[in-house]
Amino acid sequence: MTEIEAVSPRTLESTRTLLEAFFAAAVNDAWPDMAEGYEWADRTRPFVDIALQRSDIPLVLPSLKKSMDTFVIYVAVDKREDVVPTAELIKAFAGPSHLVDASMERPVRLDSRVEVERILLESMSPAAVFRLSAGPVPKRRARLTDAMCLMQQVLARRPTRSWHVVKPTGRLLAEFDAALAAGGEASSAVILDQLRDTGGLDASNLAYLTIKRLNRLGKDAEIQALPRLADIIRQEPPTPVREALLESLYFSAVEDHLAAGGLEAAIQSLCDTGTHLDELLNGPLRLRSTGALTIAVLAGVIRDDHNLLKHANDALQNLGRFEELPEAVRTELLSRLGDGSPDTVITPEPQPVISSWSELVAAMSDNSPAVRNVLREAGWQDWPSPAQNDDEIAGLLDGLGDEAAEQAWSAVGAFLEATGYDDPAGRSAEAFILNALTHSRFKPGDLLVIQALLGVALRGAPNADDYEHLLREIGSESDRWVAPERASAVLDIVDSLVLSACPDEVARQQLGYRLLTPLSRHSERLDLADIAFARVLDGELGLGLPWQTELGDEHAESEAWHSANVNVLLYSLDEKVLGRVTEQLRSIAPNARVTSSSDHVGGPRLRQWVQNADLVVLITRCAKHAATGFISGHTSSEKIAYVDGSGSASLLRTTLAELRRRYG
Known part of the structure; x- marks a missing residue:
């Protein structure tokens, strides 16, 4: 994100000056000099008209350079508080359907050596700019243009008002910790931006969160x-x-x-x-x-x-x-x-007020300050695993009132860290899932947490009745969160079902059908990597849903993946996910040499794999128990891609998007 803040609101005069410079014939072929007789003027005119009419919504401008065959749409935001809502709008209107990869849903730092970007920087001093690309295929460029034009038309019809909704700082902090624990690299960055914008935290506390996130990524x-x-x-x-x-x-x-x-x-x-x-x-x-x-x-x-x-x-x-x-x-x-x-005499530390997970959940009913201190200091790291008192913890979670249940969600990140992949507390995880469903926690970061919790719950080997009840509860709310722009999270949840033991095949198939059917109906809006994996899940569940794609687009993507002659290292602590994605990559990108690692610590073997890799794709869930710092220390940051999530679909999509972006 650019560090430059808006110094003054856009005016009609300043916008006209910007547009004249941005569309100058020597700079931009999208509408050279905004000449009336230009063949494709009608494709760009709506963006210009809306820019002149509404200064209170993001500025959206296309840039075409025929000599270099590059087409980019810039989305510029004046105020920091509008950055996160704009990112969510871009994901909703364009997202995986039209963008080259998900990284474009986040702001970029403009390059003053690129003429149109220099003009944006000098003419409006944006708080943030998104750089959107659909790649080289003309049809995809046209669809991206239509999607962003529709976004602007929808925003322009809304009455002039402040559209920034401020969440309570406590809830944002809980969402940040939970997203970080669930491997939400991009989701945690978005929430951190929201925390900066709300002004509810001082500079020191924001720095603490930044350090925690960078540590998670091994930076x-x-x-x-x-x-x-x-x-x-x-x-x-x-x-x-x-x-x-x-x-x-x-x-x-x-x-x-x-x-x-x-x-x-x-x-x-x-x-x-x-x-x-x-x-x-x-x-x-x-x-x-x-x-x-x-x-x-x-x-x-x-x-x-x-x-x-x-x-x-x-x-x-x-x-x-x-x-x-x-x-x-x-x-x-x-x-x-x-x-x-x-030995030097050591003064004994005072005994903590809370010393177990059961005591922590019980204290939430009293809104005890000790709860916040335990979570702040990570005192839970010294306790026995939640799996040792799973039934008791689950019963306490189920009995919490609304206010206490809200506070309980602040501990879900710590719970995921404490259970990891090897020590499931299945009934407690189910209680946290029901907490999320009851309190409508359906933001992108929340879905990553629900998927991680579902993995914990299923590894706990629930009996057939508990299994059916949990899947029925998840399915009952699915129409509120299943959508094409959240396809990877949805597919990760279905994949968790497929990879886990199944005591009730009918319940699994019913939930799979309920989650995949909306994606199938809108498959033309899905990223082709998501479609490829959706077909695999569909076949494993025996659903027989149709997955339509544009043949030209699919051929172009397949060619890009087939031609990727590179060394790829996949890293996660979940060996089932690694095996599944490795198998898929060998089919989709047969010339890529794929190695996977779930090593908990660095060593000569992992060092050699990292140094030989052209691309390293990291899942950061449970990174405190992983070798992410070791990996980051032995290769350049340019070679590393972080997954937003912890499931097979997220890992496959990130890997294929990086192959397409870097080598396609």
Whole structure:
């Protein structure tokens, strides 16, 4: 997103000046000099007319350069508070039906070297600009133009008013944490923008959320490059943020040295870059990641701090991660702890008010401040898994009133983290799903969470009655959220049904039919990658639904995928999803060499795969238990694509879109 803010509202005079420059014959072939006799004037005139009539809606302008065979539609927004609603409008009117890939549903930074983009920057100082493309196929360009023209006509007919709806900050925070835990890379970015726009959080808290998100994506160098980082650290950030900052130091400054066995080089690098170590390691330490604990060990070596070394060693032993330490660090730690130095007396930490998932849910009925503190500090990481008290937690969740149920949703992200892929708390997950359905949580990010919760519920092996009841409840509300622009999330939910054990085949088939039928009716609006996977699901469920496409479009897409002669690495902790998408890619893109990994930690094998890959596609769900930081540290950011979601359809769609964009 561009950092430039609007300095003044658009006026009729300024808009005319912009249009004259934007459509100058030497700049733009969409309507050269806005000449009346131009053959295709009627295709561009509606955008110009609406721009001159309504300054309170986004500015939409097409740009064509015949000599380069490029066609782009720009959507410019004046005010930050209108950025997110505009993104949702673009997704609704164009979305996967007409755009090359989903990344175009987010703002871009304009390039002043491109003449039309320089004109936009200089003429209106936009708060954000979207750059939309349908690719080289003329029919798809025409359909994108029609879709965006329809969007403008609909907006122009609405009365002049403020159309920005502000959500409560608490609900947005819950949605952010939940989307992040469910692997919602794009969804969490949209919610973070909304939080910035509402003004409900100060700069420090916004920085904490930014750090949590970057840590999730493994963007450790970006964390270390954040402005005002020293100020953020001095304000005693919560434990998860401190741990993310320490982990970013590990991957950005010392991991490569330690992998080569260079302990002294790692220590020197940490001395050079870890200028805020004292502040980050001050006070009670509840670190759980190997990277952060490695930094604590190295800091203990640098400071000759026996107490810090013992604390880090105890944490590693309790977590069962001591062997994950680089060999040189393990050797040094054991050597230092064996020197007989006396322990520093540690003041015991006060016992927490809440110490289990059952107590957390029970406290929500009383609106206890302790609930917010547990979630802020990630105190739940020290508790037994929710699976150990699944029935009790589910009963408590089912018994919450409306206000407490709203607060319970703030814990759904932590719940997904705590259950992961290997420790399902099926009945609790079902209770969270019913919470979402009851309170109409059907935004794109919410659907990613529902899919992740459904995976947890089904891995819990429900009996036939519970299985049928859960699927019936999901289907009862499906007409409110199943739509072509949400196809990937819908297909991920159906795929969860297919990949899981099925105690009631009729219930599974009925829900599959209910979810896939609306997509089949509007299949001409679906991305071809989604259609390809929908056909697979349809065949597995035996539904026999029609999936129509434009033959010319499908042929062009197939050619682009077939010609992709590249190395692709897929990463997720869900091995079933990896196997399924790998199989599909070998059929759709046979010249692509596909490798998949679900390694929890980095190592020589994963390093080699990452470095050999031309494209790395990451699912970030449960990334705290994954090797995303390791992966990001061993390849360029340009080679990485992040999936918005955690299912097979989302992974397949992202991979095919990237192949089309990069190599088609």
